[in-house]
Amino acid sequence: MPKQPKQLNLSPATRAAQALHMIDERTGAISPMIDLSSTYARDENYDPRQSYIYGRDGGQTVKHAEAVLANLEGGKASLLFASGMAALVTLLETLESGDHVVAPQIMYHAGMTWIHRLCEKRGIESTFFDQTDPAALSNSVRSGKTKIIWIETPTNPNWDIIDISEAANIAHATGAILAVDCTTSPPSTTQALALGADIVFHSATKYLNGHSDITGGVLSTHNDNALWKELKDVRTMHGSVMAGFEAWLLIRGLRTLYLRYERASANALTLAKHFEGHKLIDAVLYPGLPAHPGHEIAKRQMTGGFGGMMSILIKGGAAQARDVSRFTQVFVPATSLGGVESLIEHRKAVEGPHSIVADNLIRLSIGIEDVNDLVADLEQALERAE
Numbered sequence: 001m002p003k004q005p006k007q008l009n010l011s012p013a014t015r016a017a018q019a020l021h022m023i024d025e026r027t028g029a030i031s032p033m034i035d036l037s038s039t040y041a042r043d044e045n046y047d048p049r050q051s052y053i054y055g056r057d058g059g060q061t062v063k064h065a066e067a068v069l070a071n072l073e074g075g076k077a078s079l080l081f082a083s084g085m086a087a088l089v090t091l092l093e094t095l096e097s098g099d100h101v102v103a104p105q106i107m108y109h110a111g112m113t114w115i116h117r118l119c120e121k122r123g124i125e126s127t128f129f130d131q132t133d134p135a136a137l138s139n140s141v142r143s144g145k146t147k148i149i150w151i152e153t154p155t156n157p158n159w160d161i162i163d164i165s166e167a168a169n170i171a172h173a174t175g176a177i178l179a180v181d182c183t184t185s186p187p188s189t190t191q192a193l194a195l196g197a198d199i200v201f202h203s204a205t206k207y208l209n210g211h212s213d214i215t216g217g218v219l220s221t222h223n224d225n226a227l228w229k230e231l232k233d234v235r236t237m238h239g240s241v242m243a244g245f246e247a248w249l250l251i252r253g254l255r256t257l258y259l260r261y262e263r264a265s266a267n268a269l270t271l272a273k274h275f276e277g278h279k280l281i282d283a284v285l286y287p288g289l290p291a292h293p294g295h296e297i298a299k300r301q302m303t304g305g306f307g308g309m310m311s312i313l314i315k316g317g318a319a320q321a322r323d324v325s326r327f328t329q330v331f332v333p334a335t336s337l338g339g340v341e342s343l344i345e346h347r348k349a350v351e352g353p354h355s356i357v358a359d360n361l362i363r364l365s366i367g368i369e370d371v372n373d374l375v376a377d378l379e380q381a382l383e384r385a386e
Contacts, residue, residue, distance in 0.1 A: 013258040035060035072187040078220040084203030086240040087217030097123035104131035152181035161294025168196025189304035206338030209253035265305030268366040286310040308366035318359040323385035330377035337365035
């Protein structure tokens with residue numbers, strides 16, 4: 001009689017690469033099928049054949065992608081959305097008039113814009129804390145009134161580091177939930193739920209997909225509670241679920257997440273070390289550098305690398321920064337991050353006149369190209385813009 005198979009404890013990199021080993025039972029297909037249906041027939045008893053009824057709740061491909069994400073996050077469930085902003089807006093939709101939300105002064109600008117809108121339209125109160133001050137978060141919360149503490153780490157585009165565990169302690173001591181934007185620190189490097197987060201957010205457009213060919217957002221949780229049910233209900237009513245084909249592309253991207261992130265992190269660290277102290281650069285902002293003020297915290301909570309996101313402050317001002325951004329030949333001047341290609345962006349020009357980002361800041365999303373080509377490209381652009 002054959003022995004029973006030994007249950008292997010597979011690494012998350014293996015689980016991602018095989019998309020949870022979900023081989024199609026009907027055909028044996030290794031690549032998952034794409035469910036594009038908007039509606040689902042009931043059986044002869046008028047009962048749902050499975051858990052699918054209508055496209056606004058998501059179909060089989062969406063559920064597969066959500067299962068992979070929840071598994072990689074170490075969570076109980078994930079919800080996919082048609083964009084990162086759709087996911088964030090859905091979470092903020094759970095706030096009621098008079099509730100208080102806390103967020104960092106430097107964060108994804110569209111998210112900050114929506115919080116300001118809620119304050120103006122819905123009577124929500126907000127406090128934006130200085131993410132560089134260790135005491136600022138605890139001084140910003142209001143016990144019993146603060147409902148959501150939103151943090152982003154590393155923060156975009158200055159790449160400051162916020163201690164997730166400490167933020168969780170502050171949130172839970174005051175009756176708030178902690179939501180962490182881990183767009184630039186995906187589960188291949190940061191396990192935010194294990195560090196105390198209640199909700200983890202990603203713009204799935206970025207590292208999770210990694211190929212600049214979808215927009216998407218995701219919320220993950222380890223607690224299937226009343227809040228989570230409300231989030232599911234709001235997503236259904238908004239009709240903001242990710243479509244089947246985009247979910248399939250996301251699964252495809254997740255299968256190489258660990259490889260892509262490792263290469264991007266290695267490239268970024270090489271670039272950061274090369275340009276640190278450069279004669280044409282005032283500063284390199286990258287948490288992988290020992291001189292970065294958040295380096296020690298980043299080492300604790302970014303165990304799979306420091307990522308491919310960095311910024312440089314160009315000597316001069318906005319004109320020089322814009323010139324460097326348009327003089328590159330390998331770096332693509334475009335808005336987004338986390339793809340296989342390297343992108344460059346004069347951030348102040350994108351965020352507009354109300355932004356508090358430095359005029360001379362250039363945001364770099366480091367891809368998986370040959371790092372020597374990336375170094376040479378930035379060098380020639382800096383020299384040309386001098």
